[in-house]
Amino acid sequence: MVDPHSELTHTTHGDTSSHADLTNIPAHGLHPVHGFDVNPWQLCWRGMDIDMIGRTESLFALSNGHIGLRGTFEEGEPVEQPGTYLNGFYELRGLPYAESGYGYPESGQTVVNVTDGKVIRLLVEDEPMDLRYGRTVDHARCLDFRTGTLRRSTLWTSPTGRTVRINSERLVSFTKRTIVATRYEVEPIGEDMKLVLQSDLLANEPLPLPDNDPRLAAALDSPLVSALADCDGNSAVLVHHTKRSGLTVAAAMNHELEVPGNADTSIRADGDLARLTVAATVPQGSKLVLTKFVAYGWSARRSVPALRSQVEAALAMAAETGWDALKAEQIEFLDEFWRDADIEIDGDPELQQAIRFSLFHVLQAGARGQSRSIPAKGLTGPGYDGHTFWDTESFVLPMLTYTVPGAAGEELRWRHNTLDKAKARAAELGQQGAMFPWRTIDGDECSGYWPAGTAGVHVSADIANAVGRYLRATNDEAFEVECGVELLVEIARFFAGFGHHDRNGKFRIDGVTGPDEYTAVINNNVFTNLAAAQALRDAVTAVHRQPAVARELGVSPEETTYWATCADNMTIPYDEEAGVHQQCEAFTLLDEWDFEASRGRYPLLLNYPYFDLYRKQVVKQADLVFATYLFGDQFTPEEKRAAFDYYYPITVRDSSLSACCEAVAAAEVGYLDLAYELMCESVFTDLHDLHNNVSSGLHIAALAGAWTDCVAGFGGMRDFGGNITFAPRLPSRLNYMSFRMIVRESRIVVAIDRDTATYRLLDGPPIELAHHGTRFILSDKPVTEPIPQIVDQVPPPTPEGCEPYRRPHVTP
């Protein structure tokens, strides 16, 4: 049970001793629901439920942002999606069109399942250990947010009655980003046993292939071609390359074996399989312990021998470090993370767990990407082909910028690395500057649906906005000089050329698709226009701050003056008669959606044609409402409430990107309990599989929404122009909440209860903040301020059949 006020005293969770025992899976916690124990620092699943296999593979995924492993069993089966992913490693697939058009991408990129190093098969006497056979006496798996490991403990009786206990623990190292390690123990119960372990590197595993897309299936079916296989002692290496994308991947493994008595070991490596085989007779009461280290590397340019050397060197380092030290480093890394990013609440233990689960997975997605992207599903599954969307800059980076700023900077460096492709794409489409792709792995546009893809130009503004936010939050001048200015300038050039001034001098941006994908190819989407205005202004600021860089980019004073003019004259459609902003021009004149008729037919896009969705007032996901939060200084409080009251009842939240934004906006206009419900919908998206697709990967943006909902929603944190302000206020269900942030060199913690908020500087220089509009300087002495009370507000109704998700066992 969490001490609700512990954040003011706790520093690190440095005691690692409790993690050394692989069997350290706690007893059942509070009301185990949806199969999970309720525990503030772990996610544990007990028992064997074949239907849950795919979901737990995603939920129990381990990643450091460079390597991702789905939470499959060591024994390889049962399995739904064996997934081993390397950030940026992809295969090409042809994109077919019934009717093609100029500028349509001819091929797309799709993440591939690379060589699997997770597999350690077990033969108990002459029977393969497989949870689908025999009897599973006891079985639990546990993802630990403080150790960063996936533990597993199984007591299994084979069909012929032999019982073994298997304990394993697996980590993807945060500190050594190319390394995966597994510790696997088997103990015979009640009798001596002959055991055989087979530890594999396995390429081209069979996968469930999509049956509706023959070209995608072809790209995913056995995508790797063997280039090298070798072994020696307890080590082996496999190198493969892809058929079309020209990428090479190397995986190497070695092992440490603890065996009571003698063991026969042999090793082989050939084509798609490398295998260490260990055969031993293990006395009851003893354990066979195998520690397996795997190193991964890939490259588009390095040769097979070079890649082989690279992974073998990494492996040597990992072996030299050893399991215990790797795990200790892992814990230390996470202690630091929780020190900077933890959120504690009182009043909803299940939500507490879900929030930490969320923060942990966002960290995993972004921690060590190092100039690589953060895909929409992280590295947890093959969903969305492994692509990165605007989710990253608009949902994930807001959290990382204030908690793991280095990771946010690395992601933006990846965007900068793809700037040449974005400029080429703009030129191909007849535009100036840079147009970033709607969906991609390495920077090339992979969307085969242009109304939601190419026309979704806000993605470029989102990137610029993330750059502006990052610069204000970090003062990272090296990034600004090396990447930031250029990104801002090229994106400003795009928007300045893309929009135009009409005959009345208003700057229009026509023919775009905003965040709401149920309204497409429209004029003057408020979100896009405000995001573009922000991007143009940030470019002007950056040019003035870094004149030398700007000169190199050929920016003239006339150009920046024009950018400012575009921003100042931006068209923001407003319906005077209805007293509300229009999501896009004419939106409030469109026909109403028949929510009664569409009850039970969600997501609408699977049951209605685009052309009917687009022409009616039905919204997939927060769009204008998101704008009132992100660009909140451009709206009055009355406008924000009018926007929420108008758009919330027509927003069906068919996207996991919706509830978290709406929660923040709801909290701001005083609908605190609705905000709480919406936050829960976002946070439980994956844990409770609300979209029925978690088995293909987690929704990283929705998980990052947990942080945003706490900090920007109930904490009321805003950062306009680098001024950090708060307006905290709790929903009725919570008694207490605290969160942590890094702002420039300062680390702060904000603790909120029903009547007061306390601000405390953990380290770094004093910082100016604001509490409900009153500015103050936070230095060593904590500041406690009263929270202005508001009358409970009655929120507008939700569309019929679209009520926010309510946990069945939780009383509203």
Added chain:
Amino acid sequence: MVDPHSELTHTTHGDTSSHADLTNIPAHGLHPVHGFDVNPWQLCWRGMDIDMIGRTESLFALSNGHIGLRGTFEEGEPVEQPGTYLNGFYELRGLPYAESGYGYPESGQTVVNVTDGKVIRLLVEDEPMDLRYGRTVDHARCLDFRTGTLRRSTLWTSPTGRTVRINSERLVSFTKRTIVATRYEVEPIGEDMKLVLQSDLLANEPLPLPDNDPRLAAALDSPLVSALADCDGNSAVLVHHTKRSGLTVAAAMNHELEVPGNADTSIRADGDLARLTVAATVPQGSKLVLTKFVAYGWSARRSVPALRSQVEAALAMAAETGWDALKAEQIEFLDEFWRDADIEIDGDPELQQAIRFSLFHVLQAGARGQSRSIPAKGLTGPGYDGHTFWDTESFVLPMLTYTVPGAAGEELRWRHNTLDKAKARAAELGQQGAMFPWRTIDGDECSGYWPAGTAGVHVSADIANAVGRYLRATNDEAFEVECGVELLVEIARFFAGFGHHDRNGKFRIDGVTGPDEYTAVINNNVFTNLAAAQALRDAVTAVHRQPAVARELGVSPEETTYWATCADNMTIPYDEEAGVHQQCEAFTLLDEWDFEASRGRYPLLLNYPYFDLYRKQVVKQADLVFATYLFGDQFTPEEKRAAFDYYYPITVRDSSLSACCEAVAAAEVGYLDLAYELMCESVFTDLHDLHNNVSSGLHIAALAGAWTDCVAGFGGMRDFGGNITFAPRLPSRLNYMSFRMIVRESRIVVAIDRDTATYRLLDGPPIELAHHGTRFILSDKPVTEPIPQIVDQVPPPTPEGCEPYRRPHVTP
């Protein structure tokens, strides 16, 4: 040379004797340009030009609307597209999508090249006759608009020096719609020769397959599976079925042989080939003459034996009729057509020829379809997959309605036959009533691009408007009762449900694509809205006229009242400040297109992405300007001129559907010489291959534009509410024009010279007409009226690089 005033006296071209001689190809006519002799009643091409093969195959195509034969050589090769098409006979192909969506068609229909009955191969001694080898001494082909035959005369010397003359004549019978006949003569020159003829029925001919679409290529490559092959005497039959669409086609042939002396004949039939072989030694001065009759039939339901019987019976009838009678019937049929439809001009002989060429091909496309569609390319080539678009109702039927009204009615009966599919499609897309497909062969939507496809709802209004026009022009009550009312009611139901009244009571139709395909998915397209208003009003009228039919369709008084309300409150966007209608809402606020930059990059859709075209003021084809003609009673003369002046300079005519509409509008507002140039662009679209794609088939709509430009353009004919009015006025290049029309039971001819117009009733009851606003009754006595003179107007400029096509040898 045409007698410019002959129309007042000529009745039929009944003298058929001159057509009996196959060698009746006239001497060179006036300035042979673009390879064609200039001749008022024929299109002749001389010489052998391999590069022209594909084009002449289309230009010389023969069709009766049921069967279409491309103008290939009897000898089979050289060939680009051997095409034999049966109206409505198609194969299915999978439609692939990079990202699929609800309601996307899974498969499309594509026209197939069926069993080829044109082939008659010739062996001269031991060498195959092939124009690519040996020496072509003399070679001419001639499409005769009065005989409806394709004649050919070739004097050829084989590589080993043997010379033969080959004359052939081919027809696709207008009077016996399942019959094709060919008369083929070979005469040895200078010596006796052994000749062998092989007359084939040949299925699954090799075709040039598209290299960019493997699924289409797969559907087209050997699409037919043999079901039966049999032969007897000089006759043979082949029956095949398609692999996926489940259609069966039967082709049967028989022969009459005239041979001086003995000949060996043999026949075989097996799988994809049936062949009559004739071997004879032919003395010089004699001829070997083979007359070949081929009958076609196809069905989705009839059995193989039934289809076989059907074609054999048709063949028996054709043989009994014989070549001479078949040809005489053909001439008689065409005499009647020219009596009702001919247009004569003085001042531009090449245009005269092109106009008759155009009218002839439109007749061929529609004459005997009989409850089948009129595809965009007729049955002249595989272009557009053989699909029918809105072209038919909006461009082709206006001509047929007033010249071959039965053919117009048959086409609309085809639409009625597909009404169940259109209703199912509407239901699938969540709409009421009927939604007709954007492109189809048998009524199923085949468009894989929804913004131009599904959203192009005006196609349904176009069909309703064609029904309304047909009913007013024919008083065809049987059609009205059986088809017309139901079509109008279901289409009115669609639009009444599809649009909605906004809070100010205006009826809006949002999220559609109008005729201009460079602007898509927009709100309140004027063309669509006016077409829908017309459709709604015509439905009200039809319901009142046929109350019993309406009752059966469940039409209530409330429903028709609502339709009238929708029509009366239709939103018609108008830009007060610019003083011009908006093609769609906000259109005149969009960014300007950079015509300077796009010079030489036409068609724009191959060089610019949709998303950039859509968001700017650039127009592919007449849209608002077309509306000012079609719905001219809804605009003032000033509004029409403002519309033309605004839109003509931004319309790039990347569609062959543009110039003919713009010509009519230009003529109306007084830009007569520009109208003439635009008319020529439309009329020469195929003859001069202006879109560089005539080899895949003719542009039937552009050809029909010849009639519209003469009658509605320079004749100023309008038919609002059944009142036929004229406002004739000639461009400076023409001294004279006459045209003919059928209106209800009356046949009229209008002859226009520079100062007067003369109206004459050929037969039928007196009819009320109007001349430049003055009404009069036309009865037996011709009426001559003066033409009010106007000052020459200076038209607006054309976009740079988009000037109307000018024939290189013609002085403007």
